[in-house]
Amino acid sequence: MNNYTAPTRRDLxxxxxxxxxxxxxxxxxxxxxxxxxxxxxxxxxxxxQPIDPKRPMVKxxxxxxxxTPQPEFFAVSHYGPAHVSTxxxxxxxxxxxxxxxxxxxxxxxxxxxxxITATLECSGNGAGAGFMGAIxxxxxxxxxxxxxxxxxxVKPEAIEVAFWGADSGKEKIRNxxxxxxxxxxxxxxxxxxxxxxxxxxxxxxxxxxxxxxxLRLIVPGWYGIAWVKWLSRIEVRDRRLMNRFMARDYVTIRxxxxxxxxxxxxxxxxxxxxxxxxxxxxRRADGSVRITGAAWSNQPIIRVxxxxxxxxxxxxxxxxxxxxxxxxxxxxxxxxxxxAGEHVLVCRATDAAGRVQPAADDDVIKLKQTYWEANxxxxxxxxL
Ligand SMILES: Nc1nc2c(c(=O)[nH]1)N[C@H]1C(S)=C(S)[C@@H](COP(=O)(O)O)O[C@H]1N2
Ligand SMILES: [Mo]
Numbered sequence: 001m002n003n004y005t006a007p008t009r010r011d012l013x014x015x016x017x018x019x020x021x022x023x024x025x026x027x028x029x030x031x032x033x034x035x036x037x038x039x040x041x042x043x044x045x046x047x048x049q050p051i052d053p054k055r056p057m058v059k060x061x062x063x064x065x066x067x068t069p070q071p072e073f074f075a076v077s078h079y080g081p082a083h084v085s086t087x088x089x090x091x092x093x094x095x096x097x098x099x100x101x102x103x104x105x106x107x108x109x110x111x112x113x114x115x116i117t118a119t120l121e122c123s124g125n126g127a128g129a130g131f132m133g134a135i136x137x138x139x140x141x142x143x144x145x146x147x148x149x150x151x152x153x154v155k156p157e158a159i160e161v162a163f164w165g166a167d168s169g170k171e172k173i174r175n176x177x178x179x180x181x182x183x184x185x186x187x188x189x190x191x192x193x194x195x196x197x198x199x200x201x202x203x204x205x206x207x208x209x210x211x212x213x214x215l216r217l218i219v220p221g222w223y224g225i226a227w228v229k230w231l232s233r234i235e236v237r238d239r240r241l242m243n244r245f246m247a248r249d250y251v252t253i254r255x256x257x258x259x260x261x262x263x264x265x266x267x268x269x270x271x272x273x274x275x276x277x278x279x280x281x282x283r284r285a286d287g288s289v290r291i292t293g294a295a296w297s298n299q300p301i302i303r304v305x306x307x308x309x310x311x312x313x314x315x316x317x318x319x320x321x322x323x324x325x326x327x328x329x330x331x332x333x334x335x336x337x338x339x340a341g342e343h344v345l346v347c348r349a350t351d352a353a354g355r356v357q358p359a360a361d362d363d364v365i366k367l368k369q370t371y372w373e374a375n376x377x378x379x380x381x382x383x384l
Contacts, residue, residue: 040282040290046342047381050130057133063279063292066321066330067117067203068136075210076122076134078182078245079169082230086214091198095162095236098153105214109200111143116195116220117324119296123223123250123269126374132277135296137327140218142199146192148234154188157238161191163217164233171244184226185241186219195220195326198231220326221298223269223373225250255367262367271298273375274357276331276349281382289335289384291316295349296328303350304331309343316347338384346379 042061051057057074075081090102122134149161165182172178190196197218200207207213212229219226225245240246250269255262276295284290295301301320305313316333331347348357358364360376368374 040284043281043283043289043382043384045278045281045380046383047379048129049132051133052130057131058135059133060277060279060293061281063294066137066327068138070203070208072133073136073138073211074122074134076124076224077167077210077229079167081210082165082167083209084166084214084230084232089214091215091232091234093148093152093234093236096155096158096238097149097236098155099151101148101152103148105200108143108198108215111147113141114144114195114197115139115141116197116218116326117321118195118218118220118326119328120224120227121272121275121296123225123372124374126275126277126376126378127371132378134224135328138202139204140197140199141201141204142197142215142218144194145196145198145217145234146194148198149192149236152234152236154236155238158188158236160185160187160237160240162235162237162241163228163231164235165228166230166232180243182228182230182245183241183243184228184245185237186226190219222271225269250372251370252373253369254364255369257363257367264369269372272296273373274299274301274349274351274355275375276301276304276347276357277378278345278347278380279330281345281380287337289338290332291335291345292330292332293347294328294330295347297349297351297353297355298326299351299353299355300325301329301349302352304329304347305350306333306345306347308335308345313348340384342381342383344379344381346377348377 045061056072058068058072086105090104091108092102094100117137117139119135119137124131125134126132162183162185168179168181170177171180198215199218200215202211207216215231217228217231246268251266252269253264253266255264274297277293278291279293282290291306295304301318304316304318306316307313316331319330321327321329350356358376365376
């Protein structure tokens, strides 16, 4: 693999998971980089990034908040948002289980509550210039999925767990139409990870209707497609679900060079890839320029580098959230004595698995045929 550089112990210490010396930031750190500097002036990007201003999205050049403000949190629904009435509402567990179970919302809420801060990114984020802010970081709370599965008793023949949403629509499969509910599945191992939640809270409040009220799945480290909203049924299965969202639509087709030939593979969209984006560029009182952004992956981020014009890559400072390994990491860089004129800035992240965010002309992106999983570096232009 040409993108691999093994993280050193120094990298790991710096990233905060091999030893002491890391300051744990407040979980709700409201304004990590603006703190104490209310007057720094935003320098706008001059390359167009045409985002519909009415569509909730992260506005990168205003990026300040580690927890994404609710009005900026994107929403995606394939069949339109479901409006679920909680009268008589129950979550069911069925399929390859010893006991088919049902829980009311009150029964779920009386279980031990787990809270996790995790970043949710749509796998289509970054695939087109108008769709760059389909990401957000929130504090989610709910019950452990592993505990619910344990209570229902998973039978030995089970291999995966499917999560069914209350929303449905017509799907055409081999020339025939079928009414289908939204559904995604996870392998038993992935479903039993301790941080997978059936959540009823987002940032301390009941889930908003558009984000899955009353219940959704939280799958830290996975693309949004796995985070099933309006969750109504947990089905333990002895064979793989191969619906639109597992095997037809949310599929990435990539080419891999093997000597003179290219081999093509189709894989289901799954865990997050390593990625970073530039957020805000601002002028400080002393004339220097501050560049901030975010980085995320399904592994902790150990390094983010910045390239200014044709200079060498330089390392930026990470504000690692050691308590929240599946939340995005904010970073910043102080550019002293920046020359006037136009500049191109680009960042790239490296994660604890040693994966480096690819450039747009690296094979892993260049030979990607489909829209999803667009984690390439994204250069931005400014004028000073
Ligand atoms: N039931 C259901 N869950 C769903 C979807 C959907 O259409 N229906 N969309 C998925 C996709 S593609 C994404 S990116 C996330 C978006 O979550 P959000 O709307 O809370 O931002 O929800 C996922 N969960
Ligand atoms: Mo998505």
